Amino acid sequence: MAATDSASHPEPGAYTALDREPLVLNNRSFSWITNRICGIIENKQPFLWWILFIPSVALTGLTAFCFTYLISTGVGVWGQKQPVAWAWDITNFVFWIGIGHAGTLISAILFLTRQRWRTSVNRAAEAMTLFAVMCAGLFPAFHVGRVWMVWFLAPIPNANAIWQNFKSPLLWDVFAVSTYFTVSVIFWYLGLVPDLATLRDRCKPGVKKMLYGMFALGWRGANRHWSHYETAYMLLAALSTPLVLSVHSVVSFDFATSVVPGWHTTIFPPYFVAGAIFGGFAMVLTLMIPVRAIYGLHDLITPKHIDNMSKIILLTGTIVGYAYCMEFFMAYYSANPYELQTFKMRGLYGPSTWAYYWMFFCNVFAPQIFWFRKMRTNLWAVMIVCQFVNAGMWFERYVIIATTLERHLTPGSWRVYTATWVDKMTFLGTFGLFMMLFLLFLRFLPVIAIGEVKAVTPEADPHNGDSHEHGVQENDVMGYEEPASTYPGGVKPAATPA
Amino acid sequence: MSTTLKRVHGYLAEFDSVKALYHAAEEVRDAGYTRWDCHTPFPVHGLDAAMGVKRSKLPWFVFFGGITGTTVAFVLQTLTQTNFWSSIGLGFLETIAETYPTVVQSKPTDIWTLPAFFPVMFELTILFSAFTVLFGLLALIGLPRLNHPLFTSKRFAKFSDDGFFVCIEARDAKFAQEGTKEFLEKIGAKNIELVEDDI
Numbered sequence: 001m002a003a004t005d006s007a008s009h010p011e012p013g014a015y016t017a018l019d020r021e022p023l024v025l026n027n028r029s030f031s032w033i034t035n036r037i038c039g040i041i042e043n044k045q046p047f048l049w050w051i052l053f054i055p056s057v058a059l060t061g062l063t064a065f066c067f068t069y070l071i072s073t074g075v076g077v078w079g080q081k082q083p084v085a086w087a088w089d090i091t092n093f094v095f096w097i098g099i100g101h102a103g104t105l106i107s108a109i110l111f112l113t114r115q116r117w118r119t120s121v122n123r124a125a126e127a128m129t130l131f132a133v134m135c136a137g138l139f140p141a142f143h144v145g146r147v148w149m150v151w152f153l154a155p156i157p158n159a160n161a162i163w164q165n166f167k168s169p170l171l172w173d174v175f176a177v178s179t180y181f182t183v184s185v186i187f188w189y190l191g192l193v194p195d196l197a198t199l200r201d202r203c204k205p206g207v208k209k210m211l212y213g214m215f216a217l218g219w220r221g222a223n224r225h226w227s228h229y230e231t232a233y234m235l236l237a238a239l240s241t242p243l244v245l246s247v248h249s250v251v252s253f254d255f256a257t258s259v260v261p262g263w264h265t266t267i268f269p270p271y272f273v274a275g276a277i278f279g280g281f282a283m284v285l286t287l288m289i290p291v292r293a294i295y296g297l298h299d300l301i302t303p304k305h306i307d308n309m310s311k312i313i314l315l316t317g318t319i320v321g322y323a324y325c326m327e328f329f330m331a332y333y334s335a336n337p338y339e340l341q342t343f344k345m346r347g348l349y350g351p352s353t354w355a356y357y358w359m360f361f362c363n364v365f366a367p368q369i370f371w372f373r374k375m376r377t378n379l380w381a382v383m384i385v386c387q388f389v390n391a392g393m394w395f396e397r398y399v400i401i402a403t404t405l406e407r408h409l410t411p412g413s414w415r416v417y418t419a420t421w422v423d424k425m426t427f428l429g430t431f432g433l434f435m436m437l438f439l440l441f442l443r444f445l446p447v448i449a450i451g452e453v454k455a456v457t458p459e460a461d462p463h464n465g466d467s468h469e470h471g472v473q474e475n476d477v478m479g480y481e482e483p484a485s486t487y488p489g490g491v492k493p494a495a496t497p498a
Numbered sequence: 499m500s501t502t503l504k505r506v507h508g509y510l511a512e513f514d515s516v517k518a519l520y521h522a523a524e525e526v527r528d529a530g531y532t533r534w535d536c537h538t539p540f541p542v543h544g545l546d547a548a549m550g551v552k553r554s555k556l557p558w559f560v561f562f563g564g565i566t567g568t569t570v571a572f573v574l575q576t577l578t579q580t581n582f583w584s585s586i587g588l589g590f591l592e593t594i595a596e597t598y599p600t601v602v603q604s605k606p607t608d609i610w611t612l613p614a615f616f617p618v619m620f621e622l623t624i625l626f627s628a629f630t631v632l633f634g635l636l637a638l639i640g641l642p643r644l645n646h647p648l649f650t651s652k653r654f655a656k657f658s659d660d661g662f663f664v665c666i667e668a669r670d671a672k673f674a675q676e677g678t679k680e681f682l683e684k685i686g687a688k689n690i691e692l693v694e695d696d697i
Contacts, residue, residue: 030539030660155574161596163578167605172617179621183628190632198539198658217642220649221657223523223536225639227546231554232635236628243624250617454660455540462520462544 023117023456025299030454037446038202040295045443048294053439059432066426067142075145077422083413084405088423089139091397094251096136098393101244102280103129104184108240117308119452120301125284126188131437133181135430169253176250183243187236193219194451248276262342262404271323275396278316281309282389287438289379291447300448307376314370321364338409345407351416352403355395362392504694507647508667509678510654511687516542518686519662523548525685526664533670537663556634563630564623571622575615582609647695
């Protein structure tokens with residue numbers, strides 16, 4: 001141990017072994033952080049913002065048009081026909097809800113595990129979560145057929161005093177997704193309050209100041225408030241952690257609790273959760289890498305952040321790959337001929353094997369280049385892999401949903417599913433909705449949590465620059481003598497008088 | 499609207515850095531002040547101890563909020579889907595709520611269909627807890643409020659950027675117009691301001 005330590009630090013005195021890579025580069029001051037992040041909102045938006053915003057609004061209109069067409073004409077305009085009753089709509093729902101998992105994962109799980117790097121990306125990821133869940137919610141709402149009856153999903157008895165079937169995973173899903181959205185909004189808003197106060201204090205008196213002030217709730221940064229606030233934030237993180245794991249588990253129950261071969265598997269909940277995190281992080285990177293470049297946030301979103309997120313993509317992608325293989329193996333090992341036949345037709349000779357291969361390539365093979373640090377720090381490579389993952393995760397849901405139903409139990413009911421233009425345009429339009437909401441978020445709210453980023457700078461530590469420099473403990477808490485290699489130059493410094 | 503009548507809110511003192519604020523907080527605590535607070539742009543680690551602030555009671559509220567959620571989900575589901583309440587002699591509840599057991603999916607209509615109710619019980623526990631966190635927090639910190647005497651200070655707006663403030667309020671028993679100012683100067687405050695509020 002001692003030999004390697006001294007070997008890796010050749011220069012005596014230049015001791016850095018216990019120094020961490022800084023989370024904010026170039027020793028930026030508190031006011032620099034405030035100015036840079038608030039500047040995004042206060043300055044004129046770059047031309048590119050409009051170039052992205054206008055088509056996004058147009059695409060949102062496309063979705064609105066498609067849904068109007070669907071309602072006015074009938075569900076036949078979608079490609080679903082028996083036995084493929086769930087197709088693009090549910091695929092899109094699961095796709096978007098999966099993307100909506102990264103935000104809460106970053107906010108909650110990384111908060112509880114003290115991953116301080118989360119502060120630079122959590123705000124945008126949480127916002128993205130909300131927008132993705134909004135896009136997701138549209139599909140099941142219209143999938144019910146008569147969208148004006150969608151209130152039947154709420155726990156209210158209908159005219160015949162018949163209540164919802166609480167034993168159905170579809171109803172569990174209603175509760176899971178609506179709870180997830182509500183709790184995510186609370187979490188996001190609570191995190192925004194101190195930053196809204198910053199914006200309020202920078203605004204000139206007027207409508208803007210009034211609005212920011214109203215939503216900042218009169219926040220004045222009092223430590224007696226921070227004390228309760230931090231407890232509240234931690235509680236929400238602790239509540240959201242099981243919640244985020246439950247949401248996609250419940251989504252997977254929609255399939256796993258059925259008796260359809262290819263769906264009725266116990267691996268679904270963990271496999272769906274890993275896939276959701278995987279797809280969600282890809283979308284976070286897809287959005288944050290351009291935001292970082294356009295708004296000059298290089299000192300706040302550092303290569304370390306991108307590196308960490310790429311590692312998570314590699315990990316979850318590999319878990320997903322394991323699940324794909326294990327699914328296949330269990331189909332064989334279960335000795336259930338229907339299950340095995342389903343998988344053979346999914347992956348070997350069915351009508352949609354191309355989708356299966358796409359899924360496998362995008363989700364399992366593409367992220368493997370992240371084993372190399374060079375690839376994780378190359379933004380183009382990261383962006384390309386993320387696009388593969390975004391596409392791959394859509395294909396995964398398509399494979400699970402549509403290709404399974406295409407080859408149902410009886411060959412007599414087999415049918416090749418094809419999507420109509422309405423299916424495709426509706427889905428395309430939700431990207432517009434998602435982008436439009438995200439661009440408005442960039443325009444009006446701080447994209448990075450100002451207060452939280454300040455709190456992870458060295459100056460925010462009240463003991464910054466005190467003794468114990470570079471993390472060396474002069475007196476070990478356990479009473480053991482430190483090895484000589486712990487000290488700069490291998491020489492123990494003289495004890496400082498108390 | 500401004501009148502000539504003013505009420506002293508307290509002394510607002512600015513400090514250079516987190517470190518200066520932290521040590522000042524320890525001094526103010528040790529001097530025996532009780533009605534005072536630090537104002538910072540972000541939560542400062544360890545400042546609660548330096549100020550002598552006790553742990554938040556919020557988790558207790560949330561615990562009971564969560565239990566309420568579980569109970570609501572349990573009652574909602576058992577009352578509308580099973581004959582559990584009549585089996586324990588509380589059948590009048592089903593009469594009042596006009597519910598009857600739902601017989602679907604070949605599932606039992608007694609209490610043993612309970613596992614199917616776990617997901618909704620879990621979700622409502624989380625939902626009620628989260629709302630308790632939000633509203634419990636707002637109740638504990640006394641927000642939202644429309645204004646505060648501190649906002650009359652021009653300098654105070656820096657608290658949300660890079661300013662570190664201590665405010666000792668006039669309602670503190672130890673507060674003295676001269677003595678408190680001297681004390682703040684002694685512990686290293688840079689800009690000391692008497693904050694007055696319009697009556």
